[in-house]
Amino acid sequence: MKTSLTIFTICVLFGNVIVKASQSKIIAWGDDGDHQTDIPSNITNVIEISAGGRFGLALQQNGLVIGWGYNLDGETNVPSNATNVIAIAADATTACP
Numbered sequence: 001m002k003t004s005l006t007i008f009t010i011c012v013l014f015g016n017v018i019v020k021a022s023q024s025k026i027i028a029w030g031d032d033g034d035h036q037t038d039i040p041s042n043i044t045n046v047i048e049i050s051a052g053g054r055f056g057l058a059l060q061q062n063g064l065v066i067g068w069g070y071n072l073d074g075e076t077n078v079p080s081n082a083t084n085v086i087a088i089a090a091d092a093t094t095a096c097p
Contacts, residue, residue: 011051011096018056018096020049026058036069052091059088 005021016030016037024046028037034054045061055069055076063084067076075090090096 009049009096011049011056013051013096014053018049018051020046020058026056028056034070038068040066040068042066048088049096050088050090051096055090057088057090059085 005023005025007019007021009020011018013036014031016028016032018026018028018037021027024044026039026043026046026049028039030037032038036054036056039056043058043060043066046058047061048059050057052075053070055067055071057065057067057076059065063086065078065082065085065088067078069076071077
């Protein structure tokens with residue numbers, strides 16, 4: 001039996017899509033050349049997502065940010081002192097609220 005999910009946020013990237021849905025689920029599809037659709041399994045209680053050209057970010061309810069995907073320039077290396085984060089924004093060139 002299929003489970004229905006409500007979509008809250010859609011980020012359209014260069015060849016792929018990342019979606020925040022109900023039940024704190026992050027779903028991604030499309031080009032995965034830089035692992036940008038390989039959502040880390042340790043992401044829980046997501047309240048916001050954002051994305052750059054080939055990477056994604058998720059803000060968790062506990063104020064921590066997790067990044068994945070393209071990381072040549074450190075895009076997904078979230079500083080360890082970045083705690084109690086209240087909002088995220090990855091890249092103005094992608095279609096993501």
